[in-house]
Amino acid sequence: MPINILMPALSPTMEEGTLAKWNVKEGDEVSSGDVIAEIETDKATMEFEAVDEGTIGKIFVPEGTEGVKVNDLIAVLLEEGESADDLDTDASPDADASSNAAPAEPSEQTEPAKGYGREGGAAQEEKPAAPAPSRKDGERIFASPLARRIAADKGLDLADIEGSGPRGRVVKADVENATAKPKTASAGKSDGTEKDTKALPADQMAPKAGAPAQGMSADVVAKMYADREYEEVKLDGMRKTIAARLTEAKQTVPHFYLRRDIHLDALLKFRSQLNKGLEAKGVKLSVNDFIIKACANALQEVPDCNAVWAGDRVLKLKPSDVAVAVAIEGGLFTPVLRDADSKTLSTLSAEMKDLATRARDRKLAPYEYQGGSFAISNLGMMGIENFDAVINPPHASILAVGAGLKKPVVDDEGNVTTATVMSVTLSVDHRVIDGALGAEFLAAIKSNLEDPIAMLA
Structure with missing residues (x-):
């Protein structure tokens, strides 16, 4: 067969x-x-x-x-x-x-498909689809199960939606860009009967309770700039995914932010000494390598922060799997350094270089950029002093790292001196981590970076 x-x-x-x-x-x-x-x-x-x-x-x-x-x-x-x-x-x-x-x-879908199915059997177990709808003229409406479900949730009639897929198939994007037709409003008379009124304007219709906010459609935006010269840039798969996931994150994850300044002079001196000793082996440690190690250790020191949100529960991880944002042309990857708490700085450095290189070539396997409970986004090398990063679900937090800059500071004796100061911001999912717990986690990161020798003991 x-x-x-x-x-x-x-x-x-x-x-x-x-x-x-x-x-x-x-x-x-x-x-x-x-x-x-x-x-x-x-x-x-x-x-x-x-x-x-x-x-x-x-x-x-x-x-x-x-x-x-x-x-x-x-x-x-x-x-x-x-x-x-x-x-x-x-x-x-x-x-x-x-x-x-x-x-x-x-x-x-709970796991990637590993092959293909024989005729009469699916490659993945699926729920039976509902009977196919049809238009008024009897023509069958082709629509994906996901499009049908979204249409039902939004109260849309598939017969009113023009499909953009093969053979006019209605797909997810068609339903997401469609809006329900205004319904005719009716008002009750004093005698209990009803009278018809004109349909309510779209901008006066009350949205469904709990429905996510919808942005302006492409047609509406295009009309606003009809008299201006512009270039239309087609979204690739990565850009679409980034847009969808970050919108989801900001709409569904209750972010709050914790900020600290970290003094780097001890770390920079220690790093210089290590790199001199490792020069013969061709190893050169970056400040980012120390940040990864410091965060991995902090996840072990404050284990309640080594967790992810799983819908109706929290999953607490045992190992420190740290994701690190890597900018590539047209988007970004967040490759994951697994068991980062148990690895040496030189091992973490080598792994990070390899992951970053293959990320820029788009050669990472899915398991290499999925998972982890925590992420690091470092824009310090680009001169950014501080910023707030968006949590990557299901992670519970992400650390935004700014540039290390020479600044005037007051030492323990009250004297004004200079120090290399790095500003960091911890974005936290309040469903998983409360304020005091997040502050404890950020304090552990700061302690590790300001006392790097103890961190490696």
């Missing part, structure tokens, strides 16, 4: 991707473990391996195709004795009847 090859979910949050390259062509024989394609997610290019052996009977999605939904049919594998003549050549990646699985909703 032919085996449907479906677009894989290469990370828990992946909804669509780009089929960057086919490493096989129709008629090629493949074995389990062969790399048959390269898939671009929002942040990386991943290899897609075959899990069965057979012959590539038909490729439905050409290489270079963007926006291929997870679980869309991309190719068919023939088993021994089967012929391409037996296949339905009119099938397409969006054909609901011929595909063995509908696009999975992101909220239902």
Whole structure:
């Protein structure tokens, strides 16, 4: 029986991707473990391996195709004795009847798909979809399960939404950009009957309680600048993901902020001594390496801060897995240094350099930039003195690191002198960490950085 090859979910949050390259062509024989394609997610290019052996009977999605939904049919594998003549050549990646699985909703995906499903069985366990709706003229409405759910939540009729997907399929973006039609208001008469009134203007309709704020649509913004010259920049997958996740973070995570100044003179002197001794080994430690180590140790010293928000509970981690923001062209990565508390400075330095290099080449695997309970965002090397960073869910906190600058300070004897001072801001999720606990955590970070020798003892 032919085996449907479906677009894989290469990370828990992946909804669509780009089929960057086919490493096989129709008629090629493949074995389990062969790399048959390269898939671009929002942040990386991943290899897609075959899990069965057979012959590539038909490729439905050409290489270079963007926006291929997870679980869309991309190719068919023939088993021994089967012929391409037996296949339905009119099938397409969006054909609901011929595909063995509908696009999975992101909220239902618990782990990346590792292969593809046989005809009649899905690669991932899914809930049965509701009966397909139709328009007034009887034409069937094609819509993804996620789009149907969002439409139901927003009170939208799919028949009123024009789909932008293949064959006019209504997808998530179509529903998110749509607005419900104004409903006719009615007022009760004194005799208990009702009279019809004109429909309320859209700007006077009360939003649903608890509904997230909606920004202006693309059409509205474009009209505002219709008389000005501009260039329209298409959003790539990474930019869309950053926009969605940061909007989610600011709308759903109750941030509060704690600030401290950290004196770096002892650390800079100690770093200089270490680098002289490590020069023969080709190791050069950065201030950021010390910050990573200090934060990893602080998570062990204040273990209640080594936690993540998990919807209806808090998960407290044992190891210190520290994420570090890395700027790349068009966006950023947050690769995770696992077990950072138990590693030496030189090991952390080497790992960070490797992760940063591969992040800029978009060669990180999902497990290398997912996870952790805490993150560091350092803009000090760019001259920024201080700033507030946005928490990356489900993390409970993030440390924004500013530049170390020479400043006048008052010493313990009351004398005015100069010191290298670095301003840091800890953004905290109040659902996980309260003010006093966050202050204790930030004090531990400060103590480690101002007494680096003790930190390494």
